[in-house]
Amino acid sequence: MRHGRRVPKLGRPADQRRAMLRALTTQLLQNGRIVTTKARAKAVRAEADRIITLAKDGSLAARRQVLGYIYDKNLVHSLFAQVGERYGNRQGGYTRILRTVNRQGDNAEMALLELV
Template identity: 35%
Template sequence: MHRHGYKGRKFSRERDQRRALIKGLASNLIDHGAITTTTPKAKELVPYFEKLITKAKKGDLHNRRQVISKVATIESAHKLVDEIAPKLTARSSGHLRINKKDNRRGDNAQMATVSFVDDISTAKDDAKPTTKKATSLTKASVAPKKASTVVPSAPKKRVATHTNKTATRAKGVTKGDR
């Protein structure tokens, strides 16, 4: 039992390492939409990230700077405030879910996936593959390719080099030392 006032898990890390860990997890969640981590880390991340979402929903300069200070990269903070938070206005809380997965093979740690409850995919991400398909059918890609005039050379033969074993023995190096 702990005394009063103990809050959070230590994760066998010092204070700065714990802060960096949570910041990194938050940034990866923003960038990828879902992350897989251990269950205790996921349980620590959810309340931390819920507070970030609340600040990001307000969207003013002060709260934007608060989000920047709590996330590992500035790009992730801007993405949270500008793209993700407007899509989460329907809920006041409970934006994330934790799904438990199988244990990790190496150390048998319980794993979990943290993801958003609502769909946060952007229209830009959906539009990118269609534009790539449209641009792939240009004249350059449709036109037949010219035959190259370069004749491929024959593969080079490997020549075995002789190692001077007698010279190493003469210096006093024994068979066990090599």
């Protein structure tokens, strides 16, 4: 049974999956958009929305939680500085998934994940 399971396993062990989601979330917050598979994009969307919600809170505890997930201090500092003006009125839904063409090698569904 998969009751309560939020993130699909993505064909990886738990430690590798956590590291991959962390890296993809960091790249999304740095660049504003990433191209990945649709399943990975759906998994990263939940993590990115959680990070942005914590940044909107702006408290010291929220900053420490984000620093525990994203290791780049400068990125976290700029995220906390900019998120108020960018997402101040928005009540969620900070990312957008756009489907693109399937990958040529294995026909995997690809998607463009970007910040709104």
